[in-house]
Amino acid sequence: xxxxxxxxxxxxxxxxxxxxxxxxxSPSVGNNLAWYQQKPGQAPRLLIYGAATTTTGLPARxxxxxxxxxxxxxxxxxxxxxxxxxxxxxYNNWPLTFGQGTKVEIK
Amino acid sequence: xxxxxxxGGGLVQPGGSLRLSCTAxxxxxxxxxxxxxRQAQGKGLEWxxxxxxxxxxxxxxxxxxxxxxxxxxxxxxxxxLQMNSLRxxxxxxxxxxxxxxxxxxxxxxxxxxxxxxTVSS
Numbered sequence: 001x002x003x004x005x006x007x008x009x010x011x012x013x014x015x016x017x018x019x020x021x022x023x024x025x026s027p028s029v030g031n032n033l034a035w036y037q038q039k040p041g042q043a044p045r046l047l048i049y050g051a052a053t054t055t056t057g058l059p060a061r062x063x064x065x066x067x068x069x070x071x072x073x074x075x076x077x078x079x080x081x082x083x084x085x086x087x088x089x090x091y092n093n094w095p096l097t098f099g100q101g102t103k104v105e106i107k
Numbered sequence: 108x109x110x111x112x113x114x115g116g117g118l119v120q121p122g123g124s125l126r127l128s129c130t131a132x133x134x135x136x137x138x139x140x141x142x143x144x145r146q147a148q149g150k151g152l153e154w155x156x157x158x159x160x161x162x163x164x165x166x167x168x169x170x171x172x173x174x175x176x177x178x179x180x181x182x183x184x185x186x187x188l189q190m191n192s193l194r195x196x197x198x199x200x201x202x203x204x205x206x207x208x209x210x211x212x213x214x215x216x217x218x219x220x221x222x223x224x225t226v227s228s
Contacts, residue, residue, distance in 0.1 A: 034214035044152065046207055046216035087152055091212040094166050096154040
């Protein structure tokens with residue numbers, strides 16, 4: 001089973017600040033990595049797939065990079081609606097596995 | 108608009124059974140693999156099972172293998188999860204989700220709103 005490890009567990013930032021979320025895969029997942037956003041009481045929403053491809057309509061402040069074992073999701077300037085939990089997920093191998101999540105909270 | 112609507116959740120005793128359904132609309136259901144993912148309260152996401160578009164292949168998490176069965180009826184645009192021998196640790200919100208992009212791999216989008224399964228005596 002591929003283990004996905006996200007850091008930090010919690011990110012406390014102010015609106016307008018830059019958020020950098022990390023996801024590590026062990027072993028490598030190539031580019032088969034997705035990022036999701038989940039707000040309280042809502043289902044997760046796909047943001048990124050293929051490690052760096054943004055979904056239609058995603059604001060330009062969201063970007064992602066990485067390959068193999070190290071991945072990053074960046075939110076360039078946090079807006080109020082971006083405070084949420086973010087999960088990475090690998091789909092390189094079965095079973096599909098998720099990271100434990102990073103909560104981006106208002107400082 | 109793509110929509111997924113889960114149903115069938117509820118309270119069940121340990122050892123009992125439950126069948127979840129997910130009714131899809133707004134896309135060609137028979138062209139996409141579908142998955143179930145669960146989330147215990149206050150916890151992260153746990154993939155449960157995936158079925159390919161024509162039901163040729165199914166995949167399960169070790170935690171549910173032998174107890175849960177995924178299936179689909181493409182004529183009814185409906186996905187199912189038959190859950191047997193339920194345990195307290197199966198308590199969670201269960202989401203159904205569509206394979207986001209055909210041919211890209213099993214990233215999931217969109218997701219339904221979820222249905223709560225509670226296993227308790």
